[in-house]
Amino acid sequence: MTLTDTTPTDTTPTDTTPTSTTPTDTVAPAKARATSPHLRTLESEAIHILREVAGQFDRPVILFSAGKDSVLVLHLARKAFHPAPLPFSLLHVDTGHNFPEVLAYRDRVVAEGGLRLQVAHVQDWIDDGRLTERPDGTRNPLQTVPLVDTIAAERFDAVIGGARRDEERSRAKERIFSLRDSFGGWDPRRQRPELWGLYNGRHAPGEHVRVFPLSNWTELDVWNYIEAENIALPEIYYSHQREVFLRNGMWLTPGDWGGPTGREVIVRRTVRYRTVGDMSCTGAVESSATDVRAVIEEIIATRITERGATRADDQLGEAAMEDRKREGYF
Amino acid sequence: MSTAQSIDVHELAAELTTSRRLLRFATAGSVDDGKSTLVGRLLHDSKSVLSDTLDAVQRTSRARGLDTPDLSLLVDGLRAEREQGITIDVAYRYFATPARTFILADTPGHVQYTRNTVTGASTADLVVILTDARTGVVNQTRRHAAVAALLGVPHLLLAVNKIDLVDYDRRVFEAIAAEFSAYAAELGIPEVTAIPISALHGDNVVTRSGRIEWYTGPSVLEHLENVDLADQSTTGAVRFPVQYVIRPRSDELPDYRGYAGRVTAGTVRPGDEVVVLPSGGRSVVAGIDTADGPRDLARAGESVTLLLADDLDLSRGDLISGVADAPGPVTEFGATITLLADRPLRRGARALLRYGTSTTRVMVTSIEGLLDIDSLSYVPAPEALALNDIAKVTLRTADPLPVEDYRAGGAVGSLLIIEPSDGTTLAAGMVGDRRAALHPHPISKEATA
Numbered sequence: 001m002t003l004t005d006t007t008p009t010d011t012t013p014t015d016t017t018p019t020s021t022t023p024t025d026t027v028a029p030a031k032a033r034a035t036s037p038h039l040r041t042l043e044s045e046a047i048h049i050l051r052e053v054a055g056q057f058d059r060p061v062i063l064f065s066a067g068k069d070s071v072l073v074l075h076l077a078r079k080a081f082h083p084a085p086l087p088f089s090l091l092h093v094d095t096g097h098n099f100p101e102v103l104a105y106r107d108r109v110v111a112e113g114g115l116r117l118q119v120a121h122v123q124d125w126i127d128d129g130r131l132t133e134r135p136d137g138t139r140n141p142l143q144t145v146p147l148v149d150t151i152a153a154e155r156f157d158a159v160i161g162g163a164r165r166d167e168e169r170s171r172a173k174e175r176i177f178s179l180r181d182s183f184g185g186w187d188p189r190r191q192r193p194e195l196w197g198l199y200n201g202r203h204a205p206g207e208h209v210r211v212f213p214l215s216n217w218t219e220l221d222v223w224n225y226i227e228a229e230n231i232a233l234p235e236i237y238y239s240h241q242r243e244v245f246l247r248n249g250m251w252l253t254p255g256d257w258g259g260p261t262g263r264e265v266i267v268r269r270t271v272r273y274r275t276v277g278d279m280s281c282t283g284a285v286e287s288s289a290t291d292v293r294a295v296i297e298e299i300i301a302t303r304i305t306e307r308g309a310t311r312a313d314d315q316l317g318e319a320a321m322e323d324r325k326r327e328g329y330f
Numbered sequence: 331m332s333t334a335q336s337i338d339v340h341e342l343a344a345e346l347t348t349s350r351r352l353l354r355f356a357t358a359g360s361v362d363d364g365k366s367t368l369v370g371r372l373l374h375d376s377k378s379v380l381s382d383t384l385d386a387v388q389r390t391s392r393a394r395g396l397d398t399p400d401l402s403l404l405v406d407g408l409r410a411e412r413e414q415g416i417t418i419d420v421a422y423r424y425f426a427t428p429a430r431t432f433i434l435a436d437t438p439g440h441v442q443y444t445r446n447t448v449t450g451a452s453t454a455d456l457v458v459i460l461t462d463a464r465t466g467v468v469n470q471t472r473r474h475a476a477v478a479a480l481l482g483v484p485h486l487l488l489a490v491n492k493i494d495l496v497d498y499d500r501r502v503f504e505a506i507a508a509e510f511s512a513y514a515a516e517l518g519i520p521e522v523t524a525i526p527i528s529a530l531h532g533d534n535v536v537t538r539s540g541r542i543e544w545y546t547g548p549s550v551l552e553h554l555e556n557v558d559l560a561d562q563s564t565t566g567a568v569r570f571p572v573q574y575v576i577r578p579r580s581d582e583l584p585d586y587r588g589y590a591g592r593v594t595a596g597t598v599r600p601g602d603e604v605v606v607l608p609s610g611g612r613s614v615v616a617g618i619d620t621a622d623g624p625r626d627l628a629r630a631g632e633s634v635t636l637l638l639a640d641d642l643d644l645s646r647g648d649l650i651s652g653v654a655d656a657p658g659p660v661t662e663f664g665a666t667i668t669l670l671a672d673r674p675l676r677r678g679a680r681a682l683l684r685y686g687t688s689t690t691r692v693m694v695t696s697i698e699g700l701l702d703i704d705s706l707s708y709v710p711a712p713e714a715l716a717l718n719d720i721a722k723v724t725l726r727t728a729d730p731l732p733v734e735d736y737r738a739g740g741a742v743g744s745l746l747i748i749e750p751s752d753g754t755t756l757a758a759g760m761v762g763d764r765r766a767a768l769h770p771h772p773i774s775k776e777a778t779a
Contacts, residue, residue, distance in 0.1 A: 035349060036348070036349045036350055037349060037350065037351045037352070038350055038351055038352040038430075038431045040632075041351075041352045041631060042352070043633075044592060044631055044632050044633040045633075047592075047633035048573070048592045048633050051573040051574045051590050051591070051592075051633070052573060052687075054573075054574045055573050055574045055646045055687065078621070079620075079621035079622075080590070080621075080633070081574075081576060081590070082576075082619075082620070082621035082635075083576075083578050083580075083583055083586065083619075084576045084577060084578040084579075084586075085578065085580075165422045165424070166423075166424045169383075172405075172421040172422055172423065172436075173419075173420065173421045173422070179753075190754075192670075192753075192754065192755040193419050193420075193445060193448075193449040193670050193755060193758070194449065195448065195449055195452040195453075195740065195744065195746070195758045196452050196453060196739070196740030196741065196744040196758075197453075197592070197594075197740070197741065198684055198740075198744060198745070198746050198758075200684065200746060200748060200753060200755050201753075202682075202748060202750075202752075202753025203752075203753050204751075204752050204753065215422070216422070216424070216433055218424045218426070218431075220426065221431075
């Protein structure tokens with residue numbers, strides 16, 4: 001593609017003005033800011049959505065896995081209600097196979113921010129027989145039941161997640177306010193058209209609404225914003241030395257969850273993670289990207305979607321994600 | 331990775347992280363106009379398709395016995411839709427070039443075209459309407475243009491597809507472009523661009539075609555990259571619907587009371603005199619707060635927190651407005667509504683109305699006329715409005731609302747009618763008579779060039 005010079009309008013520091021003479025942004029920001037107008041537009045849209053949640057719902061909660069998208073949602077939510085405390089609590093469904101570095105990061109963020117975190121342990125559901133361990137040891141699909149049970153038990157009416165429409169094809173039609181029945185299920189017939197900035201959060205008792213403030217962000221937008229805002233992430237997102245073994249074409253981290261087995265051999269590699277889910281199905285990629293800028297360049301170079309590359313459970317079938325969404329996973 | 335490739339990546343990374351603006355656009359077309367192929371081609375040729383996605387498309391294409399990848403598979407629907415024989419209104423696609431970043435609202439062309447087009451185009455800066463070069467401007471083409479005009483979309487792009495199937499004939503294209511531009515001028519659409527394309531072969535989609543040497547205008551992507559985004563919504567007095575009241579009640583900030591919201595129109599500065607609606611209380615903007623520190627100005631589209639000099643006890647649903655042209659609160663007003671749900675809406679129906687951040691009870695007191703989208707005239711209204719109907723109605727609300735005429739983009743003057751029992755969005759509406767607001771203008775010679 002040819003590199004077209006941006007027009008003067010495109011290079012003004014704010015996204016909405018035809019003139020650049022007004023001193024809008026001459027107030028020195030206290031810290032790094034998203035400088036590209038399109039990121040500022042996405043930020044304002046996400047803050048608007050999060051404030052709608054606070055205005056329309058009684059018991060909202062943020063799904064917080066400490067993955068980069070949920071970290072970004074939390075960052076935006078704290079900006080949205082500054083200088084007041086966050087009007088949302090956090091919920092993490094812990095598969096029991098999470099990376100220790102990620103759990104440590106999660107607990108640090110919660111402690112430092114004075115946040116309220118509730119953890120639903122998949123292990124508890126396995127122990128009392130409500131869930132059965134899968135033969136392959138993968139627990140990602142097992143998160144749905146603890147999530148839906150916890151939503152019902154806590155009477156959460158808005159469940160805020162970091163899912164993006166560009167992540168996967170079945171997400172392209174997801175709403176920003178997505179209505180779920182009392183089983184957490186998603187019925188395409190009941191989804192409401194979303195026009196203008198009017199998000200309709202009304203629901204019947206027992207139903208809830210999943211809210212996706214990052215719907216319109218792409219993977220590249222997320223990383224560019226993380227760089228601009230200087231947002232800290234769990235360290236496994238960046239290149240490091242790690243003992244791994246190969247299974248189904250993915251570099252997995254050994255652990256109590258069930259690997260390596262048989263002829264699988266542990267080797268030392270320079271890797272990083274692109275998502276930070278269940279250790280049994282989240283693969284590392286070989287990478288020397290030690291900072292955000294290097295990650296951005298790597299994303300552009302590889303052009304492989306995060307989920308396709310690193311989540312084993314999405315490779316089960318083309319419609320795997322869609323099926324899990326209808327079951328209430330997302 | 332070779333050194334040469336590394337340099338390319340550095341350059342591309344720099345290009346794709348430059349400062350640039352967002353263009354929201356929608357695509358609309360009839361069945362078989364090749365819209366999926368056009369969208370797939372835009373994503374593919376702008377190098378926005380990720381390699382594993384493309385691999386899947388190539389595998390499926392080969393399995394179906396095709397020699398070249400079927401790019402329409404990139405925008406294939408959900409299995410749930412195929413099984414249930416339904417189409418969910420809009421699919422969103424994302425791509426970026428060094429010049430701009432794009433959000434594409436891809437609206438299905440067949441069933442429920444009005445609902446889908448209205449939804450997809452509601453926030454669009456531009457609508458791409460596809461037509462088949464062999465059939466030219468058909469009813470559906472005019473309907474899409476009319477819906478875009480009613481919503482106030484400032485730019486239309488007519489993509490005359492399958493130009494290869496009419497042997498790249500200039501006269502065919504020019505006749506279609508002229509007919510469409512004349513219709514768009516009747517609708518008062520300020521800017522129309524027509525482009526001859528072949529989505530299948532990629533002619534004039536991303537790169538200009540060597541096979542259509544008589545055409546000297548931009549490709550579809552070039553037009554999307556360069557169309558004027560000058561925004562009128564930042565001029566004039568501010569509109570600021572209060573979403574939420576921020577009260578830290580902390581030891582450091584015991585008396586802080588900020589009004590969180592998004593500027594929907596105009597600009598606001600500290601010191602501006604404002605009126606709070608519907609109460610009518612007056613105050614002065616004492617400050618504009620954000621998590622990044624105080625601001626000395628906020629424009630339409632920006633989410634900020636306003637501090638007022640007086641203690642007026644505002645809450646969600648109130649509107650902070652500039653005093654110059656503040657709307658007067660009313661309990662009865664006219665609106666142009668589109669039915670979005672498969673439930674009839676009758677005269678006398680009671681529901682909830684969402685306007686800005688306020689929600690109040692509403693009654694449809696009369697249905698004055700049904701808009702015939704082909705003739706663009708009102709016809710006598712039926713007993714009950716049905717899905718996809720566009721009608722002129724009068725609404726009466728329980729509480730006074732500071733409504734004002736709809737403005738393009740819907741940040742001002744847009745509303746929802748909601749079923750109270752289960753929250754279904756029954757209809758979307760625009761304050762005022764949108765048909766009467768369309769102002770024909772003379773055809774510009776340039777428009778068809």
